[in-house]
Amino acid sequence: QKEVEQNSGPLSVPEGAIASLNCTYSDRGSQSFFWYRQYSGKSPELIMFIYSNGDKEDGRFTAQLNKASQYVSLLIRDSQPSDSATYLCAVLPSGSARQLTFGSGTQLTVLP
Amino acid sequence: DGGITQSPKYLFRKEGQNVTLSCEQNLNHDAMYWYRQDPGQGLRLIYYSQIVNDFQKGDIAEGYSVSREKKESFPLTVTSAQKNPTAFYLCATDSEGLLNQPQHFGDGTRLSIL
Secondary structure, eight states, X not given: XXXXXXXXXXXXXXXXXXEEEEEEESOTTOOEEEEEEEOTTSOOEXXXXXXXXXXXXXXXXXXXEEXXXXXXXXXXXXXXXXXXXXXEEEEEOTTOSSOOEEOOOEEEEEEO | OOXXXXXXXXXXXXXXXXXXXXXXXXXXXXXXXXXXXXXTOOEEEEEEEEETTEEEEOTTOTTEEEOOSBTTBOOEEEXXXXXXXXXXXXXXXXXXXXXXXXXXEOOOEEEEEO
C-alpha cells in the first residue's frame, strides 16, 4: 500500500508568519509531487508541483522536495487570512503515469 | 470559457436508485478522472480514462460505472450497489500524464442519500 501522510492539524499561524506544511510518502520511487489548496466546500486548486530535488518558488509559496528522506513540504511566507484552507499533498507513485495518491490534508488557519 | 463543468452541484439519491453525475471539459484533454472525497479525507480514485472508449478502475470502483463515448465527456453512474454513496465527487482532467503536468478539477458534485 503506497501511502502519503500529512499532519491533519489544525495548524494555526499568525498573519505575516511562515506556515510550514509537511508531507511524507512511502514509495521511494515516487515521481511527481503536487500541493493543492481546498477551501471548505470547494474543489481543490493547484498551488504548486515539483518533481526534482530541491526548492521551487512561486510568489509566496515554496515547495521543497527531498527524495532521500521521502519528504515534501510547502512553505507559505507572509501568511494571510485568505490562506486559511486545507492543503492536500498528492504523489505520483512509481510505475504509474496517472494514479495519484492523496494525503488526507492539513487544515491551516491564519489568525488576523 | 475553457474548463471542466460538473453537474449537478447537489444531488440526492433514493434507496435503490442509480444516479448519474456529469463531467464535461472543453480543454481538449485526453485523460479524465473521477474521485470521491469523504469529510476530512483525501481524494480516492474511482475510475479514469486516457482515451475514448477506454477506462480503468481506480482504488474504489465497486458500485460505480463510467463511459467515455466522447473525448469531452466522462459521466459517472453511482449504482444501487454502492451502499454508502454520500460524498463529494470530483472530476479532473490532464493532457500529458502526471510526470510533468498537474491535474485540474471541476467544482464537484455533492451527493446525499434521501
